[in-house]
Amino acid sequence: MIAGVILVPIIFGIAVFIIPWQKVRRWLLVIAAGLHLAMVIILFLRPPRPMLGGWLALDVLGLLFLAIVSLLFFVSSVYGFSYLSQSALEQEKSRRDPERLFIACLLVFLATMSLVTVAHHLGLLWVAIEATTLASAPLIFFHRTVPSLEATWKYLLICSVGIALALFGTFFLAAASAVGEGGAPLTLDQLLRMGSRLDVRLLRIAFIFLLVGYGTKMGLAPMHTWLPDAHSEAPSVVSSLLSGVLLNCAFLGILRSYQICAAAGQATFAQSILLIFGILSMLLAAVFILNQPDYKRMLAYSSVEHMGILALGVGLGPTAFFYTLFHALNHSLTKGMLFMSAGNILAVYKTKTSSAISGLVKHLPMTGALWILGFLAITGTPLFGLFVSEFNILGAAVGQERYVVAALFLFLLTAIFIGMGARILPMVQGSPKEEGGKSKECFWMWAAPMALLAMTFILGLHIPAWLHRLLTVSASDLGGMQ
C-alpha cells in the first residue's frame, strides 16, 4: 500500500501522457487523486509495515503530512478540472496544447510528494525532494509567458542549488553516523537508535546544511527569493499546491533532521537556529506584505510568513510542537483555498494588481465571500484554525518566558494583518469598476475552496479525537520521546 501511493499517480501520469482525448485526461486526474485519497485513508486505518528494509515506512508524522498532501491534491484536482476547462476556452487559438504535459506533471508531482512523506532513508528523502522541484518546474511554466519563464528559471536554479547543499548535509550526516567501523545506514530509525553515539560536531554541520538546503525549498528567509515569483506566476491551481503542500514537504525534511538532532541530544542547538530563521522569515514577509500591490505575491509572502511561524514553533521546543503541526495543517487548507480564490479573481479581472479591483462581493459574490473569509482565516482571526494554533504557539513562548519572541511574534502578526487588510478590503468593498453586474461563477471553482475553508473553520472550533491523537503522537515523536 505504501508503494501504491507512489506508483498509482505515476501510472496514471503515464496514461495521461499517452491518451489522446482531453476529456478523459481531465477525468483521470480527478480519479487518480480520489484513489490516492482512498489509499491514504486505508493507510490511516491500517498502519502498514515498512518496505525495502526500512527505506519506505509510514510513521505517524509522515502519515499526517501524507494526508495533507492527498486531501489538498484531491480538492485541487476538482478545482483544476474546471480551471482547465475554462483556460482551454481561452487558449483555443494557441498553437499547441500543453495540457497533456501539465496533467502528467501534476500526477508525477503528487507521486514525488508522497515519496517525501514515506522516505525513511535520508538519501532517498533528498532524491524525493529534488524530484518535487523537477516535477513542478514545468507546471509553473504552463502559461508560457515571459514572467513565468523567469519564475521557472529562478525556481529551478535556486532550489536545485539549495537542495544540493542539503545533499552536502546528508553526506555529513552519513559521516557523523560512521563512528567506528561499519557503513552508515542513513535510515531514520537507525539514526534515531544511534542517538548520542553520533559524532556531535559533524551532526551540527550536517544540520546547518540540511536546514539551509531544505529551508531554501521551504521558503525560509533569506533563501526565499524564488518563492514570491514562482508562486505568483504559476497557474492558481499549481500555486495552491506549491504553497499548500510542497512547502510542507520541505518542512518535513527539516523535521526529520531535527528528529535526529533531538535523538542525539542536540535539540537546543537546532531549536535556536530554527528560532532565528523563523523570526527572520516573519519579519521579511511583514516588510514585503506591507507594500505589496500584487495580490498573488502578497499571498506568496504570506506563505513565507507562515513557514516562519512553523520554524519558530519548532524552535520553541516540545511545548509548541502539537500546535505547530496543527498550524501546518491549517495553513495548507487556508492557503490552498486563498490561491484558488485568487485564481477565480484573476480569471475574471485579468490583473494581479489589487488596486485595479473593487466591488468583488457584488461582481463575484461567492469568490468575494471566500476572499474576505480567507483573509480573516489566514491572518489568524478567532474562530479559524490558524487562530488556535497561533494563539497556542504564542502561549508556548510566554510559558517559556521568552517575552521578546512573544512580543515580536504578536507585533509581526498584527503588522501583516494590517498590511493584508489594507489591500484585500478595498478589493471586496465598493462598487465594481466595470458595469455588467454579476458574472457567472463556475460551481466547482468556488465549492472546492469553500470545502477547504469549512474544514479549517471546523478545526478552529473543535479538533476531532482521531486528529488529536495523530497530532499528539507526531509531536511526541518529534520530541524524541518514544
Added chain:
Amino acid sequence: MQTVSDIVLILVLLSDLYLIGLTRLGASIKVVAFQGVLLALLPIFSPNMTFSIHLLIIALGSLSIKAILIPAFLFRAIREVNIRMEIDSYIPYSASLLAGMGIVLVSFWVTSKFNLPVIVASTLWTPTALTAVMIGLLILISRKKAITQVLGYLVLENGIYILGLSLVAQMPFLVEMGVLLDVFVGVFIMGIIINHIKDIFDDLNVENLTILKD
C-alpha cells in the same frame, strides 16, 4: 592507486580553475565533460574501495550522464543560438581568477582546521570537493549567460559528489543512481527552459530575466 587518485583530484582542481578563466562557451562545456570523465575514474582508483559491480555501474553511470549526455545536450542548446559565444561576467576575469585562487587556499585551510574524518586516505579529497563547490557557486552568481549558470551548478554538484565519495565509503546504490538521475533530469529541464529563453529573447543573458521584483 593512491597516486593515481591524487593525480585525478589535482586534475579536477586545475580544471575548476581553468574553467573560471575560459571565455568560450564551447570550451567551458568541454571542461565540464572532462570533469565528468575524471569523476567516473575516481571511485575506481580510490585506494580503499574494493572493486565491485556496484562501483562499476556507478562509474559508468556518471561517465555516461556527466561526460556524455549532459555535455551533448548543452552543445545542442548552444549550437542553435547564432549569437556571439563569449561569456559575459559581472566580475572581471582577472578578479575571478584571483577569487578562485583564494577559494583553493581557503579550502585547504578549512580542511586542516576542521580535521574532517576522511575515510578515503588522501588529504586532497576534501579540499578539492570544497573548492569545486565554491567555484561552482562563484560561476553561478557571477556569469550572465543562463547556460554558464547551469555549468556552475554542475561544478557545484561535482564537488558534492567528490565529498560524498570521501565521507561515505559507499552510498547505497539506489541513492547514488537517484542523485545522478535527478541531476540529469534537472539539467534536461534547465535546457528546455534555456531554449525558451532563447526563443523569446534571441539571447541567453539572464539579465533579460529581471521583470519580477519587489
